[in-house]
Amino acid sequence: MKINNITFVEAINSALQISMEIDNKVICYGLGATDPKGIFGTTIGLEEKFGNERVFDTPTSENAMTGIGIGAAIAGYKTIMTHQRLDFFLLAMDQLVNGAAKMHYMFDGQLTVPITIRLIIGRGWGQGPTHSQNLQSWFAHIPGLKVVMPSTPSDAKGLLLSSIFDPDPVLFLEHRWLHNSIGEVRDGDYRIPLGKANLITKGNDLTIVSMSYMTVEALIAQKYLEKIGIAIDIIDLRSVKPIDFSCIINSLRVTGKILVLDTGVSTCSIASEIISQIAINHSNLLDRPPSRITMPDVPEPTSYGLTKDFYPRANQIVERVCEMLRIEGSKLIDEMPVISPHDVPGDWFKGPF
Amino acid sequence: MKEPKKKSKFLDNQKLKDLFYMMKKIRLVEERIALEYPKNEIRCPTHLSIGQEGVPAALSIVLNNADYAVSTHRGHAHYLSKGGNLNKMIAEIYGKKSGCSGGKGGSMHLIDKDVGFMGTSAIVGNSIPVGVGLGLALKLNKTKNVSCIFLGDGAIEEGSFYESLNFAVLKELPVIFICENNLYSVYSPLSVRQPKNRNIMDLANSIGAHTYYADGNDVINSYTCLDSIISKIKSEDICPWFIEFETYRWREHCGYQFDNDLGYRSVEEYEKWKKRDPITLFENNLKEYFADFDLSQLDQITDKVTSEIDVAFEKAKKDTYPEKTEAFKNIYSNEI
Ligand SMILES: Cc1ncc(C[n+]2csc(CCOP(=O)(O)OP(=O)(O)O)c2C)c(N)n1
Ligand SMILES: [Mg+2]
Numbered sequence: 001m002k003i004n005n006i007t008f009v010e011a012i013n014s015a016l017q018i019s020m021e022i023d024n025k026v027i028c029y030g031l032g033a034t035d036p037k038g039i040f041g042t043t044i045g046l047e048e049k050f051g052n053e054r055v056f057d058t059p060t061s062e063n064a065m066t067g068i069g070i071g072a073a074i075a076g077y078k079t080i081m082t083h084q085r086l087d088f089f090l091l092a093m094d095q096l097v098n099g100a101a102k103m104h105y106m107f108d109g110q111l112t113v114p115i116t117i118r119l120i121i122g123r124g125w126g127q128g129p130t131h132s133q134n135l136q137s138w139f140a141h142i143p144g145l146k147v148v149m150p151s152t153p154s155d156a157k158g159l160l161l162s163s164i165f166d167p168d169p170v171l172f173l174e175h176r177w178l179h180n181s182i183g184e185v186r187d188g189d190y191r192i193p194l195g196k197a198n199l200i201t202k203g204n205d206l207t208i209v210s211m212s213y214m215t216v217e218a219l220i221a222q223k224y225l226e227k228i229g230i231a232i233d234i235i236d237l238r239s240v241k242p243i244d245f246s247c248i249i250n251s252l253r254v255t256g257k258i259l260v261l262d263t264g265v266s267t268c269s270i271a272s273e274i275i276s277q278i279a280i281n282h283s284n285l286l287d288r289p290p291s292r293i294t295m296p297d298v299p300e301p302t303s304y305g306l307t308k309d310f311y312p313r314a315n316q317i318v319e320r321v322c323e324m325l326r327i328e329g330s331k332l333i334d335e336m337p338v339i340s341p342h343d344v345p346g347d348w349f350k351g352p353f
Numbered sequence: 354m355k356e357p358k359k360k361s362k363f364l365d366n367q368k369l370k371d372l373f374y375m376m377k378k379i380r381l382v383e384e385r386i387a388l389e390y391p392k393n394e395i396r397c398p399t400h401l402s403i404g405q406e407g408v409p410a411a412l413s414i415v416l417n418n419a420d421y422a423v424s425t426h427r428g429h430a431h432y433l434s435k436g437g438n439l440n441k442m443i444a445e446i447y448g449k450k451s452g453c454s455g456g457k458g459g460s461m462h463l464i465d466k467d468v469g470f471m472g473t474s475a476i477v478g479n480s481i482p483v484g485v486g487l488g489l490a491l492k493l494n495k496t497k498n499v500s501c502i503f504l505g506d507g508a509i510e511e512g513s514f515y516e517s518l519n520f521a522v523l524k525e526l527p528v529i530f531i532c533e534n535n536l537y538s539v540y541s542p543l544s545v546r547q548p549k550n551r552n553i554m555d556l557a558n559s560i561g562a563h564t565y566y567a568d569g570n571d572v573i574n575s576y577t578c579l580d581s582i583i584s585k586i587k588s589e590d591i592c593p594w595f596i597e598f599e600t601y602r603w604r605e606h607c608g609y610q611f612d613n614d615l616g617y618r619s620v621e622e623y624e625k626w627k628k629r630d631p632i633t634l635f636e637n638n639l640k641e642y643f644a645d646f647d648l649s650q651l652d653q654i655t656d657k658v659t660s661e662i663d664v665a666f667e668k669a670k671k672d673t674y675p676e677k678t679e680a681f682k683n684i685y686s687n688e689i
Contacts, residue, residue, distance in 0.1 A: 027493070053493060054493075058520075059516065059519055059520055059523065061516035061517075061519065061520060063482070063512060063513050063516060064481075064482040064485070064512075064513050064516030064517040064519075064520055065482070065516070065520070066482070067479070067480075067481070067482025067483045067485070067486060067513065067517065068482045068483075068485050068486035068489055068517070068520060069486060070482070070483050070486055071423075071471075071482065071483040071484060071485060071486015071487040071488070071489065071490065071500075072486040072487070072489050072490045072493075073486070074471060074472075074483070074486075074487070075421070075471075075486070075487050075490030075491070075494075076490065077490055077493070094476060094478075094479055094513070095479070095482065095513075098474065098475075098476045098479055099474070099479060099483065103472065104683055104684070104685065104686055105457060105683050105684050106454060106457050106458045106462045107454050107457070107458060107462065107464045107472055108454050108455030108456075108457050108458070108683055109455075109682075109683040109686070110454075110464060110466055111464070111466075111471070111472065112686045143684050144684055144685065146685075166687075167685075167686035167687060168685050168686050168687070
C-alpha cells in the first residue's frame with residue numbers, strides 16, 4: 001500500500017476518479033465541473049477520462065439539477081453534484097428537503113436516492129454574507145439526510161468514497177481553507193464509515209469536539225496547551241449527521257469537560273445539539289458547564305476591517321480551555337503568533353475564491 | 354399549431370375498449386372516493402381527476418412498463434393509467450398497511466415501481482426535474498424508452514419547470530411533458546397568473562421543446578397525437594416534447610365537492626366543459642366513426658371496473674393500519 005503526501009483537493013479528485021472507475025453508474029456534474037479550473041481542481045481530468053456523458057458542466061439551475069440527480073439516482077445511477085459555494089445550493093432546498101430527503105421514507109423504502117452533494121464552505125478573504133455560509137445544521141435538521149465534514153485529505157478521500165456509495169443522500173461539505181492542506185493519503189479505494197468520529201489526540205483534561213476547518217485550529221491550540229501540561233482529547237466528528245455520541249461520551253467519562261467548536265453560527269448549531277444532548281442525557285459526566293466556540297450570530301461581513309477578530313482561532317480556543325480548567329493562560333496566549341492577515345488560512349491563499 | 358380533427362385508423366377494437374376501460378376506471382374510482390370521503394375514513398388531502406380522464410387514458414395504451422412516469426398532487430389518474438395497482442392505491446388513500454407507500458404517503462405520494470410509475474409529489478413543480486433525471490438515466494442506458502412528466506398549468510409558473518425543460522432540451526432527453534391545462538391553480542384562473550397573449554405551448558416551444566396542442570377531452574385525438582409523438586421519441590430520437598392538453602376539472606380543487614357556488618368560475622363555463630365530458634364524447638365518437646364497434650362491450654367494461662373498485666375499497670377498509678412503530682422506519686436505507 002502506497003502512501004502519498006497530497007492536497008485535500010487531490011484527495012477529492014482521487015476519490016472521484018476511483019468511484020467512476022469502479023462503478024460506471026457514477027455520474028458527476030456541477031457548474032464548472034469541466035471548465036479549466038475544474039471546481040478548485042477537484043474535477044480536473046474527469047471528463048477526459050470518463051467522457052462527457054458521465055461528467056458535465058450544467059446550466060445555472062441548482063434546483064432542477066438536484067432533481068435531475070435524484071431522478072437519475074432512483075433509476076440506478078449514483079449522482080455526484082458539486083457547488084462552488086454552499087450558498088448557491090440554497091436555491092435547491094425544495095429538491096433536497098421535499099425530494100431527496102423524503103423519497104426513501106414516503107415511498108416506504110421502495111426508492112433509494114444515492115446522491116452526493118459536494119458543497120464548498122469557507123470564511124474570510126471578503127467572501128462576505130452570501131459566499132461563505134456554513135449551514136451544516138440546516139441539513140442535519142432534516143431526517144433522511146447525512147452530513148459529512150472532513151478535516152484532512154485522507155478523511156476527505158475515504159469519506160467521499162463512502163458518501164458516493166452510500167444508498168442515501170449525503171451532503172459533503174468541504175471547507176475552502178482546507179483545500180490546499182497536505183496530508184498522507186493512501187493509494188486506491190478505501191472507505192471511512194459515515195457516522196463515526198475520529199479521536200485524533202488523546203488527553204485526560206478536556207474534550208474538544210470539532211469539525212472541518214476548526215479541527216485545524218483545535219490542533220494548533222492543543223500543541224500549545226501541551227506545553228503547559230494540558231492534555232486534550234480532540235474528537236473530529238467527520239460526520240455531523242449522524243453524530244457519533246458514543247465517541248464523545250467515552251471521552252467525557254474521562255475528562256468531564258467538553259468544548260465544542262463549530263464552523264457555523266451559534267444558534268441551533270451542531271454545537272448546540274451536542275451540548276443539549278449531553279446536558280439532557282449525561283449531565284452526571286460533566287464537572288464543568290459545557291462550552292462552545294462558533295461563528296458569531298451575525299452574517300459574515302466582507303471588509304478586511306470588519307472581519308478583524310471575527311473568526312475564532314486557536315488562541316481563542318486556548319483561552320477558553322484555560323478558563324474551563326481554571327488555569328491562568330494569558331502568558332501562553334501571548335506566546336502564540338498573531339495570525340496576519342487574519343482573513344486567510346495561509347500565505348498560499350491569494351483569492352479571489 | 355392547433356391539431357386538425359381526424360380519427361385514427363389504427364384504433365382496433367381492443368384499443369377502443371382499453372381507452373374506455375381506463376377512462377371509466379378513473380371516473381368511477383374518483384366518484385367512489387367522493388362518495389366515501391365525507392365518512393372521514395379517508396383522512397388526507399385528495400385531488401380528483403373527474404373531467405380529466407382523457408389524457409391519462411390515452412397514455413395508458415401508448416406507454417409500457419419500461420417507460421417511466423412521475424406526477425403531481427392530482428395523481429390518481431396518472432398512477433392508474435401507467436398500470437398502477439388499484440388495490441394498493443385505495444389502501445394508501447385509506448392509510449392502510451397494504452398501501453402502495455405503506456401509509457406514509459397518502460393520496461399525494463403514490464408509487465408503483467413495477468410499472469415504472471416513480472412517484473408523485475405534493476409540491477407543485479417538484480416532480481418535473483425528477484422526471485427529467487429519469488430521462489437522463491434512460492439516455493445513458495441507451496434504451497428506447499421515455500420518461501413522462503405530468504404537470505398542470507400552474508406548475509409551468511415554477512422555476513423548476515423552466516430549469517428542467519431547458520436541461521431536457523439541452524441534452525435532447527427522451528422526455529415528454531404532459532401538461533393538463535385545466536385553466537386553474539386552486540381558485541386562481543390563468544388570467545391572474547400568466548400573460549394574456551402567451552400560451553403555454555408557445556412558451557415551451559420558445560425554450561426549444563417540440564410542442565403540440567390537443568383537446569385533452571377527446572381521448573381518440575389525444576391517443577393519436579401521443580402515439581405518434583412517443584414513436585418519434587423512441588424510433589427517431591426526436592425529443593423532448595411538451596404537449597399542452599386543454600381539459601377541465603369538475604369538482605373542487607382539493608376534496609370531493611362541487612364548488613361552483615364559490616364564484617371563482619362561472620356556472621356557464623362549468624356547464625360548457627361538462628358538455629364536453631371525455632367519456633360521453635368518446636361514446637359519441639364510437640357511434641360516429643366506428644360503426645363496427647359493438648357498444649354492448651361498454652357495459653361489460655363498466656361492470657368489470659365496478660367490481661374491481663368494489664374489491665379495492667372492501668380490501669382497503671378491511672386492511673389494518675401499519676403498526677405505529679413503522680413510523681420510525683425507512684428514514685435511511687441503512688439504519689444508523
Ligand atoms: C410549491 C407549491 N406551491 C403551492 C402549492 C399549493 N398548491 C397545491 S395544488 C396547487 C395548484 C397547482 O395548479 P396546477 O399545476 O394547474 O394543477 P391542478 O391542481 O390544476 O391539477 C397549488 C398552488 C403547492 N402544493 N406547492
Ligand atoms: Mg391547473
